[in-house]
Amino acid sequence: MSNGRNTTARHGRIDALDLARGIAILGTFATNVWIFTDPAGALGWLALDVERGAVETLLLTLSNGKFLALLSILFGVGLELQYRSAVRRGLRWPGRYLWRATLLLLEGALHYLLIFEFDVLTGYALVSVHVAFLVSRSDRVRRTWLAVAAAVHVTFVGLLTAASLSGAFSGAADGTASTRDAEYTAIAAYSSASWLDQVRTRIELAGFFRLEILLIVPLSTVLFLAGIEVLRAGAFEDSERGSRVRRRLLILGLGAGVPLNLVTAFAGPDWFFVDRYIVPPIVAFGLLAAVVEFAARTRGGVLRRGLIATGRAAMSCYVLQNLVAGALCYGWGLGLATLLADARPWWVLAAWAFVSALLMTLAALWLRAFSRGPLELLLHRLYTGGPKKVGEPV
Template identity: 40%
Template structure:
């Protein structure tokens, strides 16, 4: 692999991470802004009403599931990159990765308790532990697990689609861009969304088991998407010579995924679980291949790509920070903007705040990365993993030395 090829691959991956992070914010920000929203039917009249309707439908078509799917795929690709890096350094795999996964689970736990109820990091960490072990097996075994993961994912979609009451989707408006488990907002925020910060933390702790009910969903989804993403990366999706593979993935993602996804979403039942975790994921693969194709023969990211790549390089920091900022802006324990927005202007103002948060994250990432190599959360996580792994290795070495010291003494007594 040449240096230029490696650089192009890094460019595409950073941009994709940035798209996934800011896209996830666009999906989740409605959780915050609608926490005190009284939906009393018509929220606006005239041009504003038309804009609201078009925006709501458009957001539902383009954001509900695509970006969480892309983020999941990117985690799998990142796992494969770490595996290849370990092999190049002559280190065993999974080596230290289990410590990375455990620290990610801890990050997710803290994020869930203190910042955002709909955290995905815990699920990704648990999935990473399993997938890392699978990646240590032969290519044939990995493909078998990939098929098992895809089969389990499809089965899960079928079961939850057939049992909508189990996931509470029957209570959700079909055209609102909110997650499947948003019916749990009452548990997180109280009936009016006016709980104090520590009251919300207490609610999350009290309802921890039920509040983490999406982890099995994310685990099954991640098992398949991690492995497929890793396989596409190994197959050369980001290499200039991977043109044919990119065309195939885009044909499936856009040619099959888009029409199927839109047909289901625009139907009477609005799609629901099957679109959020099924057809949207197919579209996410098309987006992945399209960005890979755009940068396959480029050395520069451009203005928009540069901003996205900055967020992508600080993906974990920006993911946690964007939820914290949105909480401070919208919730009553912060600025309480959600309760102050007139219903008719909810969509417009929320989109404006989204753009503001995105611009802030890009600017912060630019300033931080100008002085430091890693984002603040990435740096702390890196140091934490190193310390845990070093401590574990030191403990194993000490136990080995003790066993070696005892063995000769035992042998001497037995021969005497």
């Protein structure tokens, strides 16, 4: 092993980071695909009284929350790399990064409005602003913010779980989601309505769908700051120090997190918030360590290249996978969510595999001619007024 070098660095990039980001993007879709393939769409997915079979529960456990948490950690890693790049160039920080965050916020708002109810880019943009100010502060300041954000998040999830166990949400669901208007929204707006009707639904129910941001902001703060910590600790280094950090993350994430996740997954809908917002982020650290170790020990391969290409065009692939899934599943497209409702959960796996293969193929082809994905290039030109340089960190 080389001493302190980033694992499989190439052209100024960290292949392990791109690989992890690609896995996170496709893993996030492994959760979102269940939303798209539900005949009642997003509101069907949110129904607390839905009974899922053992196979579907197990499949959901493999993806639910973990890869989104991994993506959040990697966003923090990327923010640290941008800070380092600014320091090397003698640029003021956060400086123009705030304009970059504004562009991300606008992109997320459009993604929500036009494509997907559970967009995370909006929340990421909001969190990135205050974390951008923290990245240059002392270890003590950053870690204090991390601890406070973690305490707020755990408290919030604890209160929601206590309310769920007490039956508070069942009454609320009966009073809102079971009304005639909500039934139309949950079924007609996804199985038969036009794309414009869906846009109107997202506008009308924006307050409801965007409630998750209240959980995303403190959790993403924790994970962004944790991403900065693991990068500075050497988690991506091809060194003994890096191996030591990754072993600890594996023990935490896979040794402790996975068994806990299995318990919460089968504990019932009352434990939904713990199962999605507490345990999966723990598992995500183990996934990160496993991916970096895999990247350090392997070379080449079609699958690896496809995942790295997806990671390099992460934002474009995130938006495209949701657009393609909508076209496949909703009434304004092929309407497969309704036509194949009796084939769940198996056709859901096929849909995920098809879209994932499509994304990896398109990303690899696009990156033969360009240094970044189409959305990345567009936002970069709006951000700097110039083209993206090959190898410049995200």
